[in-house]
């Protein structure tokens with residue numbers, strides 16, 4: 001199963017990818033997570049990427065495409081993978097199509113007003129778990145209930161940067177919706193619902209594709 005999760009910042013790509021990872025035992029490949037790991041490690045690539053990420057801009061293709069290519073070529077991707085945050089521009093979609101074909105692109109749609117709240121209220125743990133101040137009881141949002149780690153806010157989750165990220169999404173990434181629709185790969189999912197309802201729709205979509 002080779003699937004890309006598509007949608008604006010805060011749509012719930014990372015949240016839904018975790019459910020698919022558990023059901024299908026295939027890896028989630030998030031370009032955002034890969035880049036943040038480079039930033040944390042203080043590599044040259046991370047230092048360069050941070051300048052773009054802090055502004056909410058796309059990191060240059062020569063970095064991101066090379067990183068994806070290397071990740072997809074690893075053994076754990078032989079049964080498939082879930083892309084999260086890639087491709088994000090037509091040039092990236094074309095590069096991907098030269099490496100591997102996708103079975104489906106799941107497009108999670110969410111109203112813009114809800115996206116800003118989802119992003120500014122998000123809290124992260126170093127183990128990869130994601131929380132939200134509105135979904136977790138007050139007082140329980142400081143510590144990760146999976147690993148006990150301290151939660152933090154992503155540096156690009158400020159309201160000002162979120163607006164730039166949404167703008168970049170609309171101008172550079174959203175045109176890919178039609179690109180994949182024309183290829184017959186796009187599956188729309190209404191993301192203005194609970195995490196469980198969305199997940200149930202995605203499970204049905206993937207089961208249908210697998211049965212084809």
Ligand code: AP5
Pocket residue numbers: 007008009010011012013014015016030031032033035052053054056057058059060064084085086087088092118119121122123130131132133135156165191192193194195198
């Ligand atoms: P990236 O990390 O990919 O960020 P993004 O696309 O902006 O998406 P997010 O991770 O913010 O949102 P999400 O859809 O994963 O939502 P989540 O599940 O966390 O990219 C960051 C940066 O890296 C980019 O700006 C760019 O600079 C660079 N980059 C990455 N990929 C690149 C590429 N291909 N090319 C160039 N540059 C690249 O959910 C959000 C919150 O909402 C959470 O708190 C969650 O708990 C909550 N939530 C989730 N679902 C629901 C629900 N149904 N109801 C209520 N709350 C919900």
Ligand code: MG
Pocket residue numbers: 013014015030032084
């Ligand atoms: Mg994410």
